[in-house]
Amino acid sequence: MDSVERVASGACRDLPPELGPDAVGVLEGRTFMFSNASGDVPKGTIGGLVHDDTRFLDRWELTLDDAPLLVLGSGTVDPFSAAFFLANTELPDLPPNRVGVRRQRFVGDGMYERIELRYFGSDPVELRLRLAVGTDFADLFEIKESGRDRSPQIVRRHERDGSSLCFAYRNGSYYALVRVEAEPAATEVDGDSLVWHLRLSRGEAWRCELRVPLHCGEEQFQPAARSFGDVFERDAEDPSARWLASVPRLDAGSDRMVAMYRKSAADLASMRLEKRIRGEPVVLHAAGLPWFMTVFGRDTLITGYQTVALGNAMARGTLLVLATHQAQDHDDFTDREPGKIFHEFRSGELTQLGLKPYQPYYGGADTTALWLVLLSEYWRWTGDEELVQQLWPNALAALRWIDEFGDLHGHGYVGYATRSREGLGNQCWRDSPDGVQFADGTIPVLPIATCETQGYTYDAKIRMAELADGPIRDPASAQRLRAEAAALQERFDRDFWVPERGGYYAVGLDGDGRQIDSMTSNMGHLLWSGIVPPERARLVAAQLMSDEMFSGWGVRTLSTAESGYNPIGYHVGTVWPHDNSIIAAGLARYGQHEAAQRIVEAMMEASAYSEHRLPEAFSGYDRRFGRRPVPYPTACNPQAWASGAPLLFLRTLLGLEAVDGRLVLAPHLPESFGPIRLLGVPAFGRRWDLHAEGSHGEVRPAE
Numbered sequence: 144m145d146s147v148e149r150v151a152s153g154a155c156r157d158l159p160p161e162l163g164p165d166a167v168g169v170l171e172g173r174t175f176m177f178s179n180a181s182g183d184v185p186k187g188t189i190g191g192l193v194h195d196d197t198r199f200l201d202r203w204e205l206t207l208d209d210a211p212l213l214v215l216g217s218g219t220v221d222p223f224s225a226a227f228f229l230a231n232t233e234l235p236d237l238p239p240n241r242v243g244v245r246r247q248r249f250v251g252d253g254m255y256e257r258i259e260l261r262y263f264g265s266d267p268v269e270l271r272l273r274l275a276v277g278t279d280f281a282d283l284f285e286i287k288e289s290g291r292d293r294s295p296q297i298v299r300r301h302e303r304d305g306s307s308l309c310f311a312y313r314n315g316s317y318y319a320l321v322r323v324e325a326e327p328a329a330t331e332v333d334g335d336s337l338v339w340h341l342r343l344s345r346g347e348a349w350r351c352e353l354r355v356p357l358h359c360g361e362e363q364f365q366p367a368a369r370s371f372g373d374v375f376e377r378d379a380e381d382p383s384a385r386w387l388a389s390v391p392r393l394d395a396g397s398d399r400m401v402a403m404y405r406k407s408a409a410d411l412a413s414m415r416l417e418k419r420i421r422g423e424p425v426v427l428h429a430a431g432l433p434w435f436m437t438v439f440g441r442d443t444l445i446t447g448y449q450t451v452a453l454g455n456a457m458a459r460g461t462l463l464v465l466a467t468h469q470a471q472d473h474d475d476f477t478d479r480e481p482g483k484i485f486h487e488f489r490s491g492e493l494t495q496l497g498l499k500p501y502q503p504y505y506g507g508a509d510t511t512a513l514w515l516v517l518l519s520e521y522w523r524w525t526g527d528e529e530l531v532q533q534l535w536p537n538a539l540a541a542l543r544w545i546d547e548f549g550d551l552h553g554h555g556y557v558g559y560a561t562r563s564r565e566g567l568g569n570q571c572w573r574d575s576p577d578g579v580q581f582a583d584g585t586i587p588v589l590p591i592a593t594c595e596t597q598g599y600t601y602d603a604k605i606r607m608a609e610l611a612d613g614p615i616r617d618p619a620s621a622q623r624l625r626a627e628a629a630a631l632q633e634r635f636d637r638d639f640w641v642p643e644r645g646g647y648y649a650v651g652l653d654g655d656g657r658q659i660d661s662m663t664s665n666m667g668h669l670l671w672s673g674i675v676p677p678e679r680a681r682l683v684a685a686q687l688m689s690d691e692m693f694s695g696w697g698v699r700t701l702s703t704a705e706s707g708y709n710p711i712g713y714h715v716g717t718v719w720p721h722d723n724s725i726i727a728a729g730l731a732r733y734g735q736h737e738a739a740q741r742i743v744e745a746m747m748e749a750s751a752y753s754e755h756r757l758p759e760a761f762s763g764y765d766r767r768f769g770r771r772p773v774p775y776p777t778a779c780n781p782q783a784w785a786s787g788a789p790l791l792f793l794r795t796l797l798g799l800e801a802v803d804g805r806l807v808l809a810p811h812l813p814e815s816f817g818p819i820r821l822l823g824v825p826a827f828g829r830r831w832d833l834h835a836e837g838s839h840g841e842v843r844p845a846e
Contacts, residue, residue, distance in 0.1 A: 161185075161187075161188040161189055161190075162177065162178065162179040162184075162188055162189065162190050163179050163180060164774065164776075165179070165180040165214075165217070166178065166179055166180065166190070167179070167180060167182070167217055167218060167219060167225050167227075168219075168432045168433055168780065169219060169222065169223055169224055169225045169248060169249070169250050170222060170223060170250060170413055170414065170432045170436065170781075171222065171223040171250050171251035171413055172251065172413075172415060172416060172417070172429075172436075173194055173195045173416065173429070173436055173437070174192070174193070174194045174195075174250045174251060174252070174253065174254075174357075174364075174436075175192075175193055175250060175432050175433055175436055176190075176191070176192045176193075176200075176248065176250050176254055177189065177190040177191060177193075177432070177433045178190050178203065180214045180217045180227075181205075181211065181212055181214045181217065181227060181229055182203075182205065182217065182225070182227035182229075182246045182248065183203060183204045183205060183211070184200065184201065184202055184203040184204065185202065185204060186201060186202045186277055188201075189286055189287070189433070190203075191203070191286070192250075192253075192254055192321075192355065193283065193286070193433065193436070194253075194357050194359065194364070195359055195490045195491070196282060196283040196436075196437065196489050196490050196491030196494070197280060197281070197282065197283070197319055197359065197490075197491050197492065198278070198279060198280065198281045198282075198283070198286055199278055199280070199319065199321040199355070199357055200254075200276065200277070200278055200321065200355065201277050201278055201279045201281065202275055202276060202277030202278075202335075203274070203275075203276060203277075204273075204274070204275040205229075205244075205246070205258070205272070205273070205274055206272075206273045206275070207231050207234070207242060207244070207270055207271070207272055207273075208231075208234050208235075208237075208270055208271050209271070209273060210231070210232050210234055211232065212229040212230065212231065212232070212244055213229060213230045213231065213232050213239065213240075214227070214228075214229060215228040215229060215230055216228045217229075218754075221409065221413075222409055222410050222412075222413030222414075222781065223249060223250050223251055223413055224247070224248060224249045224250075225247075225248045226245065226246070226247055226248075227244075227245070227246040227247075227248070228243075228244075228245055229243075229244040229245070229246070230242060230243055230244065231244075236268070237264065237268055237270075238264075240263075241262065241263050241264040241268075242260055242261070242262055242263070242264075242268075242270070242343075243260070243261045243263065244258070244259070244260055245258070245259045246258055247259075249366070250366075251366060251367075252356075252357075252364040252365060252366050252367070253354070253355045253356045253357045253364045253365065253366035254353075254354075254355040254366055255352070255353070255354055255355070255366040255367065255368055256352075256353040256355075257350065257351070257352050257353070258272075258350065258351045258353070259348060259349070259350045259351075260272070260341070260343065260348065260349045260350075261346075261347070261348045262343035262344065262345060262346070262347050262348075263345065263346070264345060265345060266345075267342060267343065267344045267345075268342070268343055269340070269341070269342050270340075270341045270342075270343065271338055271339070271340055271341070272338070272339045272341055273333075273336050273337070273338045273339075274323075274325075274329075274336060274337045274338075274353070275335065275336045276308055276323050276335050276336065276337070277335055278297065278310045278312075278321055279292075279293060279294070279297075280293050280297065280310075280312040280319050280492070281293075282491035282492050282493040282494075282499075283434065283489070283491050284489075284491070284493055284499060285493070287434060293312060293314075296312055296313070296314065297310055297311070297312050298310070298311045298312070299335070301332050301335075302328075302332070303332065304328050305325065305328035305329030305330060305331060305332055305337060306324065306325060306326075306328040306329075307322050307323060307324045307325065308322065308323040308332070308335060308337065309321070309322045309323075310322075311358075314492060314496065315496065316495070316496075317360070317492045317495050317496060318358070318359075318360055319357075319358065319359055319360075319492075320357070320358035321355060321356075321357055321358070322354075322355065322356050323337070323353060323354075323355055324353065324354045324355075324356070325337055325351060325352070325353055326351065326352045326353075326354075327339075327351060339351070352368065354366050354368075389454050389823070389825065390408045390453055390454060391453055391821050391822055391823040391824045391825075391830075392820075392821075392822045392823060393405075393793070393819070393820070393821055393822075394819070394820040394821075394822070395816060395817065395818070395819045395820070396815070396816055396817015396818060396819070397747070397815065397816045397817065399747045399748070399750065399751055399755070400747060400789075400793070400816065400819075402750075402755040403747060403750045403755045403756075403757070403789045404789055404790070404793065405755075406750075406754070406755040406756050406786075406789075407756075407757075407786045407787065407788075407789045407790060408453075410756060410781040410786040411428060411446075411450065411457075411783065411786050411787065413781070414428050414429045414430075414431065414432075414436070414781065414783050414786070415427070415428060415429075415457075416428065416429050416437075416438060418460065418464050423463070425456075425459065425460030425463050425464065426456055426457060426460045427443055427447070427457055427460035427461040427464055428442075428443050428446045428447070428457055428461070428783040428787075429443075429783060430442040430443065430779075430782065430783050430784070431759060431779035431780075431781060431782030431783055431784075431785070432779055432780060432781055432782070433779065434779060435779060435782070437487065437488055437489055437490070438464060438465075438487070438488045438503075439486065439487050440465060440484050440485050440486045440487065440507050440510035440513070440514070441486065441507055441509055441510050441513060441572055442782075442783055442784050443461050443465075443783065444461060444465070444510065444513040444514055444516075444517050445513065445721060445725075445784045445787070446461075446783040446784045446786075446787040447461040447462075447517050447521075448513075448516065448517050448520055448791075449721075449724060449784065449787030449788065449790050449791040450787050450790050451517075451520050451521060451524050452524060452790070452794050452799060452801075452824065452826075453790055453824065453825075454825055455521060455524055455525050455825065458517055458520070458521045458524075459521060459527075459530065461517065462514070462517060462518055462521060462530070462534060463534075465484050465485065465510075465514055466484075466514075466534055466537040468485050468488070468503055469482065469483070469484055469485075469537050469540060469541070470482060470483040470484075470485070470505055470544075475562040475563055476500045476563050476564070476565070477500040477501075477503070477504050477505055477506075477563060478500070478504065478505045478506040478561055478562055478563050478566050478570075479505045480505065480544060480548040481540065481543070481544060481548070482511065482540035482541050482542075482543050482544030482545075482547075482548070483505045483510075483511055483541075483544045483548070484505075484507070484510040484511045484513075484514045484541065485503035485504060485505050485507070485510065486503070486504050486505055486506050486507030486510055486567075486570070487501050487503060487504045487506075487507075488501060488502065488503040488504075489501035489502060489503075489504075490502070499565055500563050500565050500566065504563075504566070506559070506561055506563065506566045506567045506570045507559075507570050507571075508549065508557055508558060508559035508570045508571055508592075508593070508596050509557075509570075509571055509572065509593075509595070509596045509599050511541045511544050511545060511549070512541075512545060512557070512596065512599035512600045512602070512603040513599055513603075514537075514541060515538060515541055515542070515603035515606060515607055516599060516602055516603050516606060518531065518534060518538060518606075518610070519603075519606030519607070519609060519610060520606075522610060522613075522614070523800075523801040523802070524801045524825075524826050524827075525826070525827065525828070526804055526827050526828070528613075528614035531610055531614045531615070532614060532615070535610075535615055538607060538610070541603075542603075542604075542607065542624075545557055545600055545603070549600075551590035551592070552590060552592055552652065552654075552656065554592075554634075554638070554652075554656065555630070555631060555634060556592035556596075556597055556635075556638075556652065557592060557596050557597065557600050558590040558591055558592035558596075558652075559571070559589070559590055559591060559592075560589040560590035560591070560654070561589075568589070569591070571591075571593040571595065571596060571651075572595070572722075573593070573650075573663075573665070573700070573714040574714075575713045575714050577707065577712070577714070577715060578713065578714035578715065579591055579593060579650060579651055579659060579661075580659070580661055580705075580707050580715070581659055581660055581661060582660045582661045582662070582704075582705050582706065583706050584705070584706035584707040587651070587653035587654070587657075587659050588653050588654040588655060589653075589654050590654050591651050591652070591653055591654065591659070592651055592652045593650060593651040593665065594635075594639050594648050594649060594650055594651055594665050594666070594668075594669060595665040595668035595669060595672070597631065597635050597639070597674065598635075598668055598669040598671070598672030598673075598674040599668075599672055600631065601628050601631050601632055601635070601672055601673065601674040602671075602672040602673055602674070604624045604625070604627050604628040604631070605624070605625065605628050605673070607620075607624050608620075608621040608622075608624035608625045608628070609621070611624060631674075632674050632676070635674060636674075636675075636676055636679070638652065638658075639651075639652070639658065640679070641658060641660055644662070644704075645682065645685070645686065646679070646682045646686075647662050647666060647682070647683065647686045648665075648666050648669055648675075648683065649661075650662075650663045650665050661701060661702070661705045661707070662686060662691070662692070662701070662702040662704065662705065663700060663701055663702070664687070664692070664698045664699065664700050664701075664719075664722050664723075664726060666683050666686065666687060667683075667687055667698060667722070667723075667725060667726025667727075667729045667730070668722075668725050668726070668729065669683070669729070670683060670684070670726070670729025670730060670732055670733055670735075671725045671726070671728050671729035671732065672729075673732065675733070677733065680733035680734075680735065681735075684730055684733070684735040684738050687726060687730070687738070688738050688741065689702075690703075690765075691703045691704045693741075693742075694718055694761075694763050694764065694765050694766060695745060695765060695766025695767070696718055696745050696746070696748075696749045696761055696766055696772045697718035697719075697720070697722075697723040697742060697745055697746055697749070697761065698718065698722065698723055698726050698742065699716055699717065699718055699763040700714050700715060700716060700717055700718070700719060700722065700763070701714070701715045701716050701763075703716070703763075708763075709763075710762045710763035710764045710773075711762045711763075711773075711775060711776065713760070713775075716762075716763035717760040717761060717762060717763050717775050718760060718761040718762075718763050718772075719759065719760045719761075719785070720746055720757040720758070720759075720760075720784075720785040720788040721782075721784035721785050721787065721788050723742050723746060723788065724746075724784075724787070724788035724789075724791040724792055724795075725791070726742060727739040727742040727743055727791075727792060727795050728791055728794075728795045730742070731795045731798065731811070736811040739795055739796075739811075740796070740811065740813050742792075743792045743795065743796060744813065744815075745766075746788065746789075746792065747792075749761060749772045750789075752771045752772060753772075753774075753780075756780065756781055756786070757785045757786065757788055757789065758774065758775070758778040758779070758780040758781070758782065758785060759775070759778040759779040759780060759782040759785050760775040760778050760785075761773065761774065761775055761778075762774065762775050793819075793821070796810060796811065796812055796816070796819075797809075797810050797812075797819065797821070797833065797835050797840065798810050798811060798840070799824075799833070801826055801827075804827055805827075805842075806824070806826055806831055806833070806842045807842075808833055808835060808840035808841070808842050809838075809840065810835035810836070810837070810838060810839065810840045811838060812835060812836065812837055812838075814837070817836070818834070818835065818836040819833075819834075819835045819836070820832065820833065820834050820835075821833040821835075822845065823845050824845075829844065829845070830844070830845035831843065831844060831845055832844070832845045832846065
């Protein structure tokens with residue numbers, strides 16, 4: 144096979160985080176604001192106010208007498224809100240720390256921000272408070288990389304009375320507008336800045352409210368004034384509100400577990416996306432802040448799996464939305480093939496004008512099998528035969544894609560090779576340009592068939608056989624699917640097993656059929672899918688928990704023994720919580736409960752250093768390197784499948800499964816966790832209370 148030039152992935156950004164390690168991000172739905180610790184967005188950074196893949200503000204800087212403010216403390220209050228406590232630095236006529244400044248920020252249908260100044264000096268003082276504003280209307284892909292200068296096309300309509308600034312942009316059919324409305328109005332408008340001339344006496348306070356409504360094409364969004372602790376009114380039929388309200392209550396002897404669980408539930412609710420499919424309101428998860436506030440096939444499907452035991456609305460919405468956009472034909476630009484489930488959906492200018500292939504883009508080799516896995520898991524937990532029957536044509540189309548179009552090698556393995564000039568080179572979860580490599584660090588030729596994709600395919604066929612036997616009532620198809628899965632398992636073990644170094648599974652096969660022999664965390668996904676023969680499981684578990692793979696905080700994506708290992712490389716040495724949640728579930732599936740417990744306990748301890756939130760990834764440094772996990776510099780935070788990881792960890796510890804219309808509980812809980820009660824678990828149209836301690840558990844109808 145010929146080598147194919149890899150296309151840089153939109154999934155990672157190699158540059159340092161310009162906003163600093165204490166950057167603050169707030170999000171709700173399709174809107175997020177990313178700033179530095181003082182609440183500012185300097186021009187030329189990755190920060191700003193973004194809605195639906197368009198940046199509406201790329202500058203938002205507050206100064207006092209044109210000097211930056213000193214950060215006393217800042218951070219998020221809720222996923223959609225943040226507070227910044229600031230003070231003046233030394234000014235020509237004012238010592239430092241005489242003016243206290245508080246900024247309160249809320250996003251959702253635009254942004255609302257409240258600014259308050261309090262003066263603690265002795266004598267009255269005159270000050271100029273400036274808010275410098277700017278926009279570039281950049282597409283999300285341009286924020287991460289580089290883009291064209293739209294400034295000649297940006298029209299400004301600022302109010303002379305200081306009450307608002309307005310920026311508008313049009314390119315053909317694409318239109319966007321943003322306003323900044325101030326109350327009280329500024330004393331003057333200086334270019335793109337609002338400037339207030341203030342005179343303050345000792346103890347005096349001054350307040351200002353800023354609203355930032357957005358216009359996207361035909362849609363208009365108006366932010367509401369909010370306060371911390373507000374309970375916002377929502378439609379009683381809102382699916383995301385119903386999901387969050389229905390999340391089971393966790394009581395446990397481990398305070399860390401409870402805190403991590405609650406943080407995850409709140410973050411998952413904030414990353415909801417609301418859609419309407421054939422008149423039915425549905426909700427599903429966006430992938431994560433800041434780069435992935437959209438539907439990602441792989442991420443959204445795995446998050447649906449992680450959370451289905453605690454509420455099935457998100458899984459149902461995921462299945463319906465992805466099925467609605469299932470490919471019907473061939474298209475090279477979008478890597479589209481009949482039956483394939485999409486990888487990513489975008490709505491920015493570059494996509495709308497056809498310059499990027501993301502409406503939607505189908506460059507994911509694993510999403511189709513994962514959709515089948517989630518369909519099965521949803522049915523196991525709900526018994527919803529009607530939805531299975533409704534989506535069965537989609538399932539058959541997905542199976543046809545796996546067999547007819549996914550097999551690029553001709554050896555019975557699902558592989559990938561982009562045909563799009565804008566497509567992804569790596570189309571597995573390790574989708575950075577160097578995410579799949581040989582042990583010596585060289586990059587393999589396309590097409591590539593990665594190991595975990597074969598595991599997902601094996602699991603999908605076993606699960607579809609179960610559905611064929613059950614709600615579809617087609618025993619002949621069930622028998623055929625099981626035979627295909629058995630044949631896949633046999634040839635997979637033959638072709639992917641590497642007997643050297645104690646034995647392990649290669650991460651993939653390259654375009655020439657050679658084993659891509661690096662040792663990776665993907666082996667844990669094979670345990671999760673069940674494709675590993677029982678006699679191999681102990682060896683795989685030992686490799687995953689070895690010093691080369693297990694950092695003390697979790698399993699690394701790549702062994703430290705490989706030439707390409709880099710503890711701060713996106714997929715070549717970092718530790719990913721979602722990856723570890725799948726690995727722990729796989730270890731438990733094969734009876735390796737102590738190893739699974741080590742992973743869960745390590746992740747719980749790591750979360751304590753990030754306010755009980757698990758980020759997209761940690762750096763892969765060994766735990767002995769420092770007393771706390773080293774952050775990965777550009778991790779999404781929060782990220783949906785990282786937020787879903789604690790829910791799958793809990794399910795793994797409880798040994799919680801839905802089998803033949805009943806809940807099965809087989810706990811393996813460390814003594815330090817104490818008893819666990821999970822109250823109000825939804826399954827089969829009713830709710831259940833779970834009680835577990837050690838290796839004993841009980842399921843009973845909810846009281």
